[in-house]
Amino acid sequence: xxxxxxxxxxxRGISKFFPGAIALDAVDLAxxxxxxxxxxxxxxxxKSTLIKCLTGAYRxxxxxxxxxxxxxxxxxxxxxxxxxxGTVYQEVNLLPNMTVAENLFLGRQPTRRGLIxxxxxxxxxxxxxxxxxxxxxxxxxxxxxxxxxxxxVAIARAVELSGKVLILDEPTASLDRDEVELLFSVIEKLxxxxxxxxxxxxxxxxxxxxxxxxxxxRNGRLIGTRTLxxxxxxxxxxxxxxxxxxxxxxxxxxxxxxxxLLEIRNLGRRxxxxxxxxxxxxxxxxxxxxxxGSGRTETANLIFGAVQADQGEVLLEGxxxxxxxxxxxxxxxxxxxxxxxxxxxxxxxxxxxxNIVLALQARQGWFRPLPKSKVNELAEAYVKAxxxxxxxxxxxxxxxxxxxxxxxxxxxxxxxNPSFLILDEPTRGIDVxxxxxxxxxxxxxxxxxxxxxxxxxxxxxLVAYSNRVIVLRDRQQVSELxxxxxTTTNIVRAIADDPLAEAV
Amino acid sequence: MIRSTHWPxxxxxxxxxxxxxxxxxxYPAMLSTRVLANLxxxxxxxxxxxxxxTFVILSGGIDLSVGSVxxxxxxxxxxxLRDTSIHPLxxxxxxxxxxxxxxxxxxxxxxxxxxxxxxxxxxxxxLARGAAYVLSTDSVPITHEFYDxxxxxxxxxxxxxxFRLTGIIMLLxxxxxxxxxxxxxxxxxIYAIGGGLSTARLMGVPLARTTIGIYATSGGLAGLAGIxxxxxxxxxxxxxxxxxxxxxxxxxxxGGTLLTGGSGFVAGTFFGILIMGLIQTFIVFDGxxxxxxxxxxxxxxxxxxxxxxxxxxxxxxxxxxxxxxFAAQS
Numbered sequence: 001x002x003x004x005x006x007x008x009x010x011x012r013g014i015s016k017f018f019p020g021a022i023a024l025d026a027v028d029l030a031x032x033x034x035x036x037x038x039x040x041x042x043x044x045x046x047k048s049t050l051i052k053c054l055t056g057a058y059r060x061x062x063x064x065x066x067x068x069x070x071x072x073x074x075x076x077x078x079x080x081x082x083x084x085x086g087t088v089y090q091e092v093n094l095l096p097n098m099t100v101a102e103n104l105f106l107g108r109q110p111t112r113r114g115l116i117x118x119x120x121x122x123x124x125x126x127x128x129x130x131x132x133x134x135x136x137x138x139x140x141x142x143x144x145x146x147x148x149x150x151x152x153v154a155i156a157r158a159v160e161l162s163g164k165v166l167i168l169d170e171p172t173a174s175l176d177r178d179e180v181e182l183l184f185s186v187i188e189k190l191x192x193x194x195x196x197x198x199x200x201x202x203x204x205x206x207x208x209x210x211x212x213x214x215x216x217x218r219n220g221r222l223i224g225t226r227t228l229x230x231x232x233x234x235x236x237x238x239x240x241x242x243x244x245x246x247x248x249x250x251x252x253x254x255x256x257x258x259x260x261l262l263e264i265r266n267l268g269r270r271x272x273x274x275x276x277x278x279x280x281x282x283x284x285x286x287x288x289x290x291x292x293g294s295g296r297t298e299t300a301n302l303i304f305g306a307v308q309a310d311q312g313e314v315l316l317e318g319x320x321x322x323x324x325x326x327x328x329x330x331x332x333x334x335x336x337x338x339x340x341x342x343x344x345x346x347x348x349x350x351x352x353x354x355n356i357v358l359a360l361q362a363r364q365g366w367f368r369p370l371p372k373s374k375v376n377e378l379a380e381a382y383v384k385a386x387x388x389x390x391x392x393x394x395x396x397x398x399x400x401x402x403x404x405x406x407x408x409x410x411x412x413x414x415x416x417n418p419s420f421l422i423l424d425e426p427t428r429g430i431d432v433x434x435x436x437x438x439x440x441x442x443x444x445x446x447x448x449x450x451x452x453x454x455x456x457x458x459x460x461x462l463v464a465y466s467n468r469v470i471v472l473r474d475r476q477q478v479s480e481l482x483x484x485x486x487t488t489t490n491i492v493r494a495i496a497d498d499p500l501a502e503a504v
Numbered sequence: 505m506i507r508s509t510h511w512p513x514x515x516x517x518x519x520x521x522x523x524x525x526x527x528x529x530x531y532p533a534m535l536s537t538r539v540l541a542n543l544x545x546x547x548x549x550x551x552x553x554x555x556x557x558t559f560v561i562l563s564g565g566i567d568l569s570v571g572s573v574x575x576x577x578x579x580x581x582x583x584x585l586r587d588t589s590i591h592p593l594x595x596x597x598x599x600x601x602x603x604x605x606x607x608x609x610x611x612x613x614x615x616x617x618x619x620x621x622x623x624x625x626x627x628x629x630x631l632a633r634g635a636a637y638v639l640s641t642d643s644v645p646i647t648h649e650f651y652d653x654x655x656x657x658x659x660x661x662x663x664x665x666x667f668r669l670t671g672i673i674m675l676l677x678x679x680x681x682x683x684x685x686x687x688x689x690x691x692x693x694i695y696a697i698g699g700g701l702s703t704a705r706l707m708g709v710p711l712a713r714t715t716i717g718i719y720a721t722s723g724g725l726a727g728l729a730g731i732x733x734x735x736x737x738x739x740x741x742x743x744x745x746x747x748x749x750x751x752x753x754x755x756x757x758x759g760g761t762l763l764t765g766g767s768g769f770v771a772g773t774f775f776g777i778l779i780m781g782l783i784q785t786f787i788v789f790d791g792x793x794x795x796x797x798x799x800x801x802x803x804x805x806x807x808x809x810x811x812x813x814x815x816x817x818x819x820x821x822x823x824x825x826x827x828x829x830f831a832a833q834s
Binding site: 077078081093094095096097098102103106107109114115116118141 | 704
């Protein structure tokens with residue numbers, strides 16, 4: 001990376017406000033030609049907002065974007081492309097029904113006497129793809145190629161159209177290792193050509209592998225920019241998670257717990273999560289730690305049957321059980337509160353009461369309705385027990401605050417009296433008071449002998465209630481912390497340390 | 505290797521060849537150029553309308569107004585030639601202007617008001633049919649010497665088949681449409697919109713221009729089909745060609761175009777038309793079968809082709825090429 005050059009693109013004090021929230025608070029970003037610049041931060045940190053301001057998808061509320069010493073204000077993606085800023089997203093924005101060549105040249109096809117010359121188009125496509133180290137038949141439809149190839153085609157198109165700045169938004173999220181190599185070889189070639197590349201990903205290993213510098217955002221604020229050669233993963237993770245990572249001695253439940261409830265052997269799914277073993281006892285909280293995309297949610301979904309495993313088995317109290325769907329999981333008295341309440345959890349227009357009894361009713365079967373008195377009794381009991389604040393049980397659940405929605409969701413699953421409860425990010429997006437209450441509730445459930453699996457990005461929270469913490473990275477279980485080992489520092493270390501590096 | 509996208513087209517052609525062979529086996533007379541010439545003449549108006557429908561369906565839309573527009577065109581021509589003394593050629597130009605702008609305004613509504621094509625063209629269907637009724641509720645005969653001249657134009661094949669002007673117009677329409685679909689930016693943009701509207705927008709396809717162009721083309725071709733139909737019947741009748749849009753859709757689907765848009769060929773529609781005409785001809789030759797058997801066979805064929813399309817989509821997703829194979833090559 002050459003620091004004596006002037007930046008090709010410079011953002012100064014970019015701000016973006018949404019009603020009731022500051023999405024970006026005076027963020028600076030400088031991109032130099034020939035550098036790969038990683039943009040890092042957990043969900044909601046403002047990465048995509050910043051990108052959208054850059055590409056004209058959002059109009060910024062403050063700050064300036066300077067491209068080669070000239071201030072620009074792109075109004076649309078098209079517009080930013082003309083300025084020289086191209087973007088490639090995780091889900092490829094090309095047309096699967098058209099051929100590779102047609103995708104590369106759509107809107108600027110080579111013509112002869114007013115008609116498109118297919119022959120020339122194919123030739124030009126082959127040449128263009130060869131520059132990216134790809135020798136594929138451009139007359140085949142795009143959909144016949146893997147996502148990695150499609151990514152490279154998308155990059156080729158973006159670079160052809162813009163050619164100064166290339167933004168890659170989670171390009172590797174659905175690629176396997178070999179495909180990532182292919183993509184990285186392309187990125188290296190572009191770097192050599194002097195493009196400035198913004199690389200957004202959740203995989204820190206990849207950041208250190210390919211990037212020169214990294215900018216970390218948190219809660220819409222710029223936390224810092226680091227040259228990666230002079231920094232460690234631990235430092236970057238600390239910046240991202242943003243805690244004063246001091247160890248605190250927690251008085252937590254002793255490590256000895258009840259009988260084994262659930263034994264998972266070699267459960268996994270290709271391309272999603274590496275096979276893992278996991279034993280969960282009654283009266284135990286197992287925490288799942290890891291960065292976003294490390295496989296936390298995937299683990300939870302697999303155990304609940306929301307996604308089918310393609311290998312491995314699950315034993316419940318010594319008996320082998322099938323988990324092909326959430327329905328089967330529920331019938332084994334499993335329960336799960338998903339990460340995204342709005343899309344996977346609450347039914348917004350149904351009343352709080354109906355939402356609470358939903359899972360219990362589903363398990364009973366819809367032809368044996370719960371008696372109305374029972375429904376009221378249950379709903380009232382849980383509203384009281386969990387201190388859900390509402391005006392009436394009949395109000396639509398979407399009118400409740402985030403914390404109260406989360407508690408109502410918990411009530412829904414607690415009403416089914418589960419023996420095993422999976423919580424995915426139980427405290428995301430809720431206020432501090434509700435936060436503490438949910439943690440207290442988790443501890444109470446544990447004392448009552450329930451087995452819990454909690455996935456969370458809040459390390460302190462995991463430290464507070466977990467008997468054991470499983471650390472995931474790159475879709476693999478890398479470490480298990482027990483008893484006094486469970487400290488935020490140890491978790492961060494486990495997330496950051498590369499086990500491969502130790503082996504070498 | 506044959507490309508997966510070409511499979512539906514090949515199956516359509518194979519179906520046609522097989523069906524023709526079976527027909528010819530039973531009735532050797534069906535091999536004559538006379539049958540072939542009549543196949544083209546009898547289906548000329550449907551074929552022309554189906555070309556427009558192919559563009560519409562390729563873009564992921566639907567045009568239900570086609571049959572009504574054909575009937576309106578016929579009645580309009582009959583009435584204007586009866587009541588005024590303008591030359592038929594001028595009347596043709598006039599009616600094409602009307603139908604193109606009719607299609608264009610439907611396209612504009614679909615694009616700017618973001619309405620589903622189904623509803624907009626359904627409204628168009630009632631409007632055009634109603635306009636035909638307003639002009640005349642009776643069948644109006646067309647008697648003009650220019651019509652007689654046009655109708656007498658034909659090329660006589662050695663064994664007696666008469667290839668009439670209308671059939672030639674259909675063939676020219678198909679030829680032009682193939683060029684437009686594959687060799688112009690407009691054609692490529694149609695495929696792009698059919699592949700995904702929002703993606704097409706992101707890739708810089710001019711949506712407004714293309715959408716309006718697609719429905720204007722379909723309207724204009726329905727107008728041309730109406731002119732051909734009036735040459736075929738020498739009359740204009742507001743109750744004619746009811747449900748022709750559905751026949752056109754059937755021909756397009758049998759021709760291997762995906763109803764969801766983005767995949768298919770104009771040439772496929774041509775063979776779709778021939779297959780449908782062939783069934784009709786076979787029933788005429790047989791003489792004992794009810795003509796409703798046409799509908800039953802077409803229904804069966806449609807089911808078959810829908811299953812085929814599903815199967816092909818499924819097969820292509822199964823054999824995606826791995827990236828590593830290519831990484832190794834590079």
